[in-house]
Amino acid sequence: xARELLRYGLTLRRFWGTxxxxxxxxxxxxxxxxxxxxxxxAGSLFILSLFFAVPAGAGTTASLGGWSWPQALVVQGVxxxxxxVATTWLRPNLGAIVTHVREGTLDFVLLKPIDSQFWLSxxxxxxxxxxxxxxGVGLILWAVPRAGAxxxxxxxxxxxxxxxxxxxxxxxxxxxLATTSIxxxxxWNATEVLRAALTAGRFPISAYPPGLRVVxxxxxxxxxxxxxxxxxxxxxxxxxxxxxxVLVAAVSVTLSRAFWRFALRHYTSASS
Amino acid sequence: xxxxxxALLVSQIALMSEYRAEIALWALSxxxxxxxxxxxxQAPAGAALGFGPEGLDRYFLSxxxxxxxxxVWVVFAFEEDALLGRLSPFLLQPLHPLWRYVAAHLAEQxxxxxxxxxxxALFFTLNPGSFWWPSPGRLLLAWLATLLAFAIGFLLQSLxxxxxxxxxxxxxLERLLFVPFLFFSGLLAPLAxxxxxxxxxxxxxxxxxxxxxxxxxxxxLPVDAAAGLAAQLAWIALLLPAALLLWxxxxxxxxxxxx
Numbered sequence: 129x130a131r132e133l134l135r136y137g138l139t140l141r142r143f144w145g146t147x148x149x150x151x152x153x154x155x156x157x158x159x160x161x162x163x164x165x166x167x168x169x170a171g172s173l174f175i176l177s178l179f180f181a182v183p184a185g186a187g188t189t190a191s192l193g194g195w196s197w198p199q200a201l202v203v204q205g206v207x208x209x210x211x212x213v214a215t216t217w218l219r220p221n222l223g224a225i226v227t228h229v230r231e232g233t234l235d236f237v238l239l240k241p242i243d244s245q246f247w248l249s250x251x252x253x254x255x256x257x258x259x260x261x262x263x264g265v266g267l268i269l270w271a272v273p274r275a276g277a278x279x280x281x282x283x284x285x286x287x288x289x290x291x292x293x294x295x296x297x298x299x300x301x302x303x304x305l306a307t308t309s310i311x312x313x314x315x316w317n318a319t320e321v322l323r324a325a326l327t328a329g330r331f332p333i334s335a336y337p338p339g340l341r342v343v344x345x346x347x348x349x350x351x352x353x354x355x356x357x358x359x360x361x362x363x364x365x366x367x368x369x370x371x372x373x374v375l376v377a378a379v380s381v382t383l384s385r386a387f388w389r390f391a392l393r394h395y396t397s398a399s400s
Numbered sequence: 401x402x403x404x405x406x407a408l409l410v411s412q413i414a415l416m417s418e419y420r421a422e423i424a425l426w427a428l429s430x431x432x433x434x435x436x437x438x439x440x441x442q443a444p445a446g447a448a449l450g451f452g453p454e455g456l457d458r459y460f461l462s463x464x465x466x467x468x469x470x471x472v473w474v475v476f477a478f479e480e481d482a483l484l485g486r487l488s489p490f491l492l493q494p495l496h497p498l499w500r501y502v503a504a505h506l507a508e509q510x511x512x513x514x515x516x517x518x519x520x521a522l523f524f525t526l527n528p529g530s531f532w533w534p535s536p537g538r539l540l541l542a543w544l545a546t547l548l549a550f551a552i553g554f555l556l557q558s559l560x561x562x563x564x565x566x567x568x569x570x571x572x573l574e575r576l577l578f579v580p581f582l583f584f585s586g587l588l589a590p591l592a593x594x595x596x597x598x599x600x601x602x603x604x605x606x607x608x609x610x611x612x613x614x615x616x617x618x619x620x621l622p623v624d625a626a627a628g629l630a631a632q633l634a635w636i637a638l639l640l641p642a643a644l645l646l647w648x649x650x651x652x653x654x655x656x657x658x659x
Contacts, residue, residue: 154569156567156569156572157569157572160572160573160575160576161572161575163576164575164576164579167576167579167580168579168582171579171580171582171583172583174583174598175583175588175589178445178589178593178594179439179443179445180445181445181448181593181595190444190445192439192443193442312421317422317425317426317429318425320425320426320429321425321428321429321431323429324428324429324430324431324432324435325431325435327432327435328435331439335439335442335443336438336439336442337438337441337442340438
């Protein structure tokens, strides 16, 4: 078991070393990505600020679904962080699954003496999302004290746990969608639909109408991706919230694994 | 000339209808305005816009529809064609290659029509109170404004596409164009919600004329149609020669990939 883990660890180092070396060939692209990430965050903050513009004399303090401006910024920060992870890790890997299926190169992956889900999920990295990662963390660190929250060691641990749970949930969603390309080769842009739907996570879930809140919690777990982690980071998380985030992540990952096995049983290779 | 246009359109429509499933998903991936509508309908800032609840619904549905029929992807198609060497035969034909992409876009919009209509129908089933039928004059103006918005978007992206003659990865630059489009076009928030200073600046960019203006026309909200159409035409008058000139300069230094 330990030797097996070591083997996977060494493989991973090779994978990422070559991927980054390859990507560094395009330095201008990295600069453009950095500019785009900064502009994108600035634009998102601008749109968010529009919800906090209260007409003079309204007598209420501005809030978005009960979240104050710095609190809502934490949600934006978590979203930016997750989006950075998606760009760095999920999009380059899971986007390639469709190409493998279409061109028949998935056969070569399946023949390798290594777990195919591992290979497909972790084969490459793209530094394009790194700027978003940094911006997201920066925004969270900036906004947390302004929201009047401070992190205790226990709180920090809980925040780390829910963030990892959010990452795993996000991964499972992407992976399940990418897996469907085994049947529907042509629907590669289904991931774009997912991305569009996930942008709902830029805002706290309580800002949506009640019907959508249910959808974003039970059907598409957007709530567990950004709102719950933000609540925990702000020290407002309940043990129940942390527990359900972990449960959602565990169920999602297990389902993605089972779904991949199921899909492989139906895989007949290209042109056969 | 008419024969060429017909042949191009018919062949592109046949090609695009092969990709119905993909195009349906693209249509679905444009659901961002509906997410924003859900937020604006709940927020006090949305009520302060003075659109009324139906006005807000209609604005964002219109924004969705306008976006569906003005989506531009010429830079991606062109980059692929240039990298794979498909561009060379296109350049030999006695037809500006951009026309081929124009036909492809129009054909794709036609293929999108039933999906966009289905999404609109679903929207009205969920919100029967906000159903409206624009007056024929407004409908015609909105259609014209959407067409002009498509033209502006197409020319803007063609400018970037022409840069593919100099760099293999010009599509990365499209991201820098998309970000201001996203935030200043009115797709996420009507321009009426912007602070006056920002709104004044945004009016001088092409972006509000791409979504905000046609969407307001379609939604039946008060709007200065003449000024908007004039602004759209001015942008086309500015961008069309620029795109053609850059394109000509690019073709002159084009040596086909790998040469």
